[in-house]
Amino acid sequence: MSDPRTDAWQVIRTRSDATLAELFERDPERVGKLCGRIDTGEGGVLFDWSKTHLTDELLGDFEALAEAAGFAEMRRKLFAGEVVNGTENRAAEHPALRGVGKEASIEEAMALAARMKLLVEAIHDGALGEVNHLIHIGIGGSALGPALAVDALARDLKRCDVHVVSNVDGLALEEAFMACDPATTLIAVASKTFTTIETMTNAESALAWLRDNGVVDPYGRVVALTASPEKAVEWGVDETRVLPFSQSVGGRYSLWSSIGFPIAMAVGWEDFAAMLDGAARVDAHFRDTGGRANLPLRAAFADLYYARVRGAETRAVFAYDERLRLLPSYLQQLEMESNGKSVTVDGAPVDGPTAPITWGGVGTDAQHAVFQLLHQGTHLVPIEFIASVAPGDQLDLAHHRILLMNCFAQGAALMAGRASDDPARSYPGNRPSATILCDDLDPATLGALVAFHEHRTFANAVLMGINPFDQFGVELGKDIARKIEAGGERFDPSTEALLEAAGLA
Template sequence: MAAAWNAIEERPTQTLEQLFAADQERVGKLSQRLEWTDTALGENAKQGILFDWSKTHLDDDLLDEFEELAKAADFTGLRASLLGGRRVNVTEDRPAEHTAQRGIGDEASVEEASALHERMKLLVEAIHGGALGEVRHCIHIGIGGSALGPAMALDALTRDLELVDVHVVSNIDGLALEQAFAACDPATTIIAVASKTFTTTETMTNAESALRWLGENGVDDPGGRVVALTASPDKAVEWGVDETRILPFAESVGGRYSLWSSIGFPVALAVGWDDFAAMLAGAKAMDEHFRDTDGRANLPLRAAFADRYYARIRKCQTRAVFAYDERLSLLPDYLQQLEMESNGKRVTIIRDEVDEPTAAITWGGVGTGAQHAVFQLLHQGTHLVPVDFIASIAPGDELDPAHHSILLMNCFAQGAALMKGGNMSASGDDPARAFPGDRPSATILCDDLDASTLGALIAFHEHRTFANAVLMGINPFDQFGVELGKKMAKEIESGGSDFDPSTTALLEAAGLG
């Protein structure tokens, strides 16, 4: 891939205003809309998302060179391996089959996922029907993807409808669990325990405390109020969960990609099965686009072209995501794990040292609040930060339409201002009031933010993450960097290891030495 990268690195750099002036068709070339049928809205109802990269430094020549890079990296072959259920996770020797949960993948895996979804649907509907007595609350206990995915989806989809009030707890800090307890009535609360192995220390400790809370507050059979979401059903049975309340998922579904499996149980419980199915359908629409579209027209691949350009060529260390929609307030948190855990690597698939920046540091917030906090740095700071703006044409509220109009105007104005720059002094020459401009942004504009759109949006970012990994030659599906700190924490607990003087002193100061 070195020759392809050399060609990209040799391309002359132009400003965004120069690029717009040189090509009157630029917006049409770098904007693209994906549409799909949203059956939740009606048999022929269409939903869609517009993706606009025209305010980035991509142009025809760069896109030509990036397409050559994708060929050199065997993007087509690796995409086929991913979607065909082959062993793309080479360090752990297994496939990554999250798309099978949506109906795209190895036939046997798709059939298994469909059967497990049916099992989950039956349990969700049974709970709604009173099979576990009155259920008004659910405390969902997990960590990593087992918590971030459900929390983000719940926050997005339960603003105007909630069949069951769900509280997601991931932190081992007891305050997090106590807050959930305070919001729930033990008599009408069930506990969902989400753990791939059913051995995760933080999750299982929180689960034990939740059972004690139920028992101490008059629930005769606390274990009968537990639903297990796991790839290790035998461990859940051993822990005491009845088989009828165990919702398995495949070992080949990674934690940060697991929302589509039984880890999505609290979402289906809160909003109903139809909306969960619509989320799967929206993700499948993006899967089909990703599978069937080549080159720059492939939306996740084009996003990866921009990501690689800014990380490698322009030396940008971060990428900012700003959702101009309160319903997506947790999306930056979700994307942090998806992108940084997947692509924060030091070696390639063949174990060579990586010779370029890998995952950018993903961060962000919600507009318009972020405009009065971090946008100062974006406009006038010395860091070049590519920005993604995400918004919905349809509002999520029923207030005066002026609210949403002002929100969208601010979103679009920020992208325009980052590109244009200028000077706000009367004389036009005060450096303290000067904005350099030529700062890149992309805009993702949804028709509405319903369940299917959320599914498509998440799947887009999953495939974007994979496409980035292919262009870097790394494996996005392992996460060994997560394990070392956990291993050392267990060594501290067992008391069998020596640590550096600083750590030893801290342990003693905290009474743990």
């Protein structure tokens, strides 16, 4: 008996290869069919996938693939708090942190959120003395999400000056030290296991900095954010300043948990709660909407089409909003650590490409750097533009008008191209893009954007039959680093020569 997923892919690969211009000519209703909107409370987000090569026929084919892959059942398990991470025998309950999921998990999440709210508001009210700065120490998901949210939301009315430090390179920590007064600085140590070597090394140096600058009780200036609270207490943090989160919440899905402490410190609890609410609205849409109308699922259809049918090895994200300058970096981890796999959930080799390489930048800067390749290069790169109708600045509206005109012009130019008798001035066109247009970039909207990409990543994984919630690929290099530290083991000649040259042999 043939595999229904294989059969679905065979049909998808036989569809006609019309150009984007031809698709618009054939279907006057195309924009309406491939645009959708999610309300975020006071505003909303428009998702326009009409400049991709998706068609009614392809959408039907992908819906058949979703059915063959058991998408509806996997989605049910996700929101029911059942095991969806088979290799680690865990649920993935980040939606419960936003109030969507298994009732018992929501109750636990709300209790932990209430505990964090009490601490945040107590600090803002002066319970720990004057606090003007927070150095948040983490790495990976414990740093990228908070860094994105703080940079996006805390530009105007900062409740606390937050510095996110992830790199074990001492220059990163020293830069934060130079911006902070140790007498009014808190340290947040974020680690799911509270054993991450880069994080704990930075934490020890931060304690030494406080001690060397006259802080009598450095541990009294530390807040621990962890799924292993007993290890934080053992390390020296008072249990009243340990903010736990569940083992069922993965690192790159954790900014909604106590890992979001620096966000709440920077913008206040009300805005942090609004971010959760915006994400919950996307959760409800993803949970309750079927087929092609499900916007994260539709985005996954396009992702897989370009990766597996058109052979696109990368996907580019360009934020036409300075507040989202860290979004491409955040999405790199979310997408490539989740779906950069080579085996299925059953341990069999995957039957095609998985996650493309995610990269990107900020418009309009990128137009004068990488867009040459996108318009005239030989690589097919699906592109995503993200912009806000409302400006984030108080300057002349000409700034924002020029920004948006450039954003929309790039999508139009990539699709249309331009013929020329001079080959060097010819643009082939027919290059796909999608646009995400926010009414405004407020906390709820940012929450919605992040949740949209979380569910898009999950949908991609289910359609490919892989597990997006483990990340064993990050461990091998760490293991070898530990062996180098321990000494007594030989490596390849190149590594041995490098160790000797650096004085580490």
